[in-house]
Amino acid sequence: MTVMNHQIQLASLPSEKLAPSHFRLAQVPMPTAGEGELLVKIRIISLDAANRAWMQGATYRSALEAGQVMAGGALAEVVESRAPGFAAGDLIFGDTGWQSFAVVKASAVQKVQAREPLSHLLSIYGVAGLTAYFGLLNVGEPKAGDTVVVSAAAGSVGVFVGQIAKIKGCRVVGIAGGARKCQWLKDELGFDAAVDYKAGGLAASLKEAAPKGIDVYFDNVGGDILEACLFRMNQGGRIACCGAVSQYDGAPPRHGPRGIPGLIVTKRLRMQGFILYDFAAQRDRALNELEGWVKSGQIKVPEDVLEGLEAAPGGLIGLLAGENFGKRMVRVS
């Protein structure tokens, strides 16, 4: 029997809202590894809002095109190595795409040390946890007593931003969609307050939740929520710009938030974008600190794991609609 590879391809590029019809399941021959490459078996696929952004044009990776295997980061196990430094059985993280097997350039992936449960390598010990860690601590620079606000607070990064800010002695306000998520942030993750942006009256709710203003805003969404937070920022406040998920799934916005640059000038704000790569040198230290907090129970690790490759398209569409609680991923094997 010939082993075949299964993959989810991007059938067409969405012009507005992403739908299941933009994807197709395909069965293709197994790929073979060339010199400097690895054949890997995908274990767990990471679903991220960035997957959707890649369909809109070049970001920090080149734009996706119709007909390609859908791109996406995953945890995978090396089946065959044709590159020095890698052996069968090693775990790697890289952009394998949504498929059962992949051939990847060894230079483009990162070897990762196994930890249990394996899924933590895609949440707290992966991009989500490290993004929360560096974005909050190195870009947001919270001090004890500061008010820290995070949007998409129940999402993969937000759940950790809020918990790390609590560890640092801050008042933590999460912005999320729906009363159930807001309750969960307070009851399960220890947030001091939560604002349901779907309930309307965002500015007033934010004022109530952050009566002393906002010192650090960790922005995962952009758009109206960024604008509302800008107007509540305190003098010298910091905005860590992590993502703009409100703007990924649909037509691009016609204008940016009001108050820029006026409020940046008068309040001496700092708005800063970042990606993990900027902090590569501090990665090991960060992972050790995060592990300490997980083991001591100071950080809970909520995960939302779907089963089977074919669950990925619906999983991503649901993620963009905000249905996940914590990091969403797809277990493939």
Next chain:
Amino acid sequence: MTVMNHQIQLASLPSEKLAPSHFRLAQVPMPTAGEGELLVKIRIISLDAANRAWMQGATYRSALEAGQVMAGGALAEVVESRAPGFAAGDLIFGDTGWQSFAVVKASAVQKVQAREPLSHLLSIYGVAGLTAYFGLLNVGEPKAGDTVVVSAAAGSVGVFVGQIAKIKGCRVVGIAGGARKCQWLKDELGFDAAVDYKAGGLAASLKEAAPKGIDVYFDNVGGDILEACLFRMNQGGRIACCGAVSQYDGAPPRHGPRGIPGLIVTKRLRMQGFILYDFAAQRDRALNELEGWVKSGQIKVPEDVLEGLEAAPGGLIGLLAGENFGKRMVRVS
């Protein structure tokens, strides 16, 4: 004969464009200094776009109200001191308002050392020069070889931003209104290129003037020019947010620039506001360095001096319309 004080009062607050009718000239009794206060004679008034911003609401100073003497910074000479540390003849800089004489709290003004010509204390050795110095060097952080773009380049701050960036080995592009100003920036101040935003085709002109993209953008204007620069920023670029003069004189804009926060995230940009006060500890060092550059001829100091208190309203209105070349001020006595 009783000596009277002459002042220019804000007759009414402008709702849109500032006009001469918003001001009135008044003759009032001479003020007298109380304990801790100084009676000062105004020498040179500084005209600044910020004067207009104060009419729109509280910024880093409280909002102006109709009927008050028009607020504004000036260089003044102490006539009578009722505060320790000040004596008749001392020079001070402070918010004296637009008048011949003023009583100011000694704690609210800054004693300044006389330099010749006195007008330099309001340009290169004053707020304009120090704002250019700290905004460019401490916030923009240019490196040799970087492309630095400055808007309102022929304005009080812009003329120094460009010249300091040249000293630091950068390629310098000025954005200004009108062909005459653009030619002047290149011929007189040594800018490498200048873009006339009034000529249309801003994005294309900017691309031509900054073919390698923008590393540091010193923003004095906000609005469409900020937006155009955002789209030309290089990875890791810095935007020093110094002012939003495009938005001071008229109704507030309905929306901010497109590309925020999307471009901030994907290009890892930093946008940062600042005021001079943040850098008070480094002030003397900065003044010494600026003086060295002026004496060696590396920095030219263009100034635009109007004569007589009554020239102030028209001078400010003209400044907002961009008619000045370099720092505009009004010599009162």
